[in-house]
Amino acid sequence: MxxxxxxxxxxxxxxxxxxxxxxxxxxxxxxxxxxxxxxxxxxxxxxxxxxxxxxxxxxxxxGEPVAYLIGMRPFHAIELRVNPSVLIPRPETELLVDIALERINELRCKHPTKKIRLLDLGTGSGAIALALAHADPEIEIHATDISFEALKTAQENARYLNLYEQVEFHLGSWYEALDLSDTKQFDVILSNPPYIHPADPHLNQGDLRFEPVAALSDQVNGLNCIEVILKDCLQYLSPGGSIAIEHGFEQAASVSSLMAQNGLLAVHHFADLAGHPRVTSACSPTL
Ligand SMILES: C[S@@+](CC[C@H](N)C(=O)[O-])C[C@H]1O[C@@H](n2cnc3c(N)ncnc32)[C@H](O)[C@@H]1O
Missing domain, CATH: 1.10.260 (434 Repressor (Amino-terminal Domain))
Known part of the structure; x- marks a missing residue:
């Protein structure tokens, strides 16, 4: 029975x-x-x-993750469809969304009529870009990913959440994915890039065993993708614009040095609920 x-x-x-x-x-x-x-x-x-x-x-x-078995995962104020081609969005990443919303509010206070442009590098399921589009229908959002399957999932999520008009998706590596004819800069750049060291034993444990390895690890040293993103960010950030990057809790010092080396100012760490620094933000110089 x-x-x-x-x-x-x-x-x-x-x-x-x-x-x-x-x-x-x-x-x-x-x-x-x-x-x-x-x-x-x-x-x-x-x-x-x-x-x-x-x-x-x-x-x-x-051992298959529950999110893949049921094909859904709640994130911030939305529900995303997920499958093994995308990272399962994590609660820590909601911090990046909240930091961006706060920064956007500050920018709106300073420039009330300005259209805020935001870039999500390595969008995966579309988690960050779509949570922000849902929270604020006025932001112009661009999202990139190097994985065709991941970008397809993000686009399906945008359609299913009725946010397709607000987010433009680009296939390719980091900034190279962007349309070269579009010379406008971004007020906010966000990324949760692959940052796990390839030798980290966690890659062979729990849910991580089922997630795309290219979404988890840079296969170099854990900091390689962050270095690439920071190296070119001033070219893509508007003066006084902000960048915020998620990273491992032991990478905060390295990320802040990389930010300073690349000419960014006002470097700041944000801690997750366990008190570990998991997001670092900085600003581009004003003119
Ligand atoms: C840690 S996952 C983050 C996914 C999503 N933003 C989230 O927070 O749930 C990293 C994402 O970066 C993408 N990625 C890896 N290398 C990339 C590259 N060179 N250019 C653009 N995206 C890349 C992966 O395909 C993956 O979707």
């Missing part, structure tokens, strides 16, 4: 994971709300439901 109650009492999965997967399945199969996990937990489930549950339970026990 299979009911939601029976499944929850007998699975060896982590309880939270089991609940998230079951909520996804009851919505998909029956269009029931999440509350059905309690209110309809004694109803007999059909064989298609049970078959799919067993498949997802087996894959989760094998």
């Amino acid at each position: 299979s009911t939601l109650q029976f499944i929850l009492e007998n699975t060896t999965l982590d309880r939270t994971d089991a609940r998230v997967i079951l909520c996804h399945l009851i919505e998909k199969h029956f269009s029931w709300p999440r509350t059905a996990l309690l209110s309809r937990n004694t109803e007999i489930l059909n064989p298609f439901f049970i078959e799919e549950w067993r498949d997802l339970e087996r894959r989760r026990l094998f």
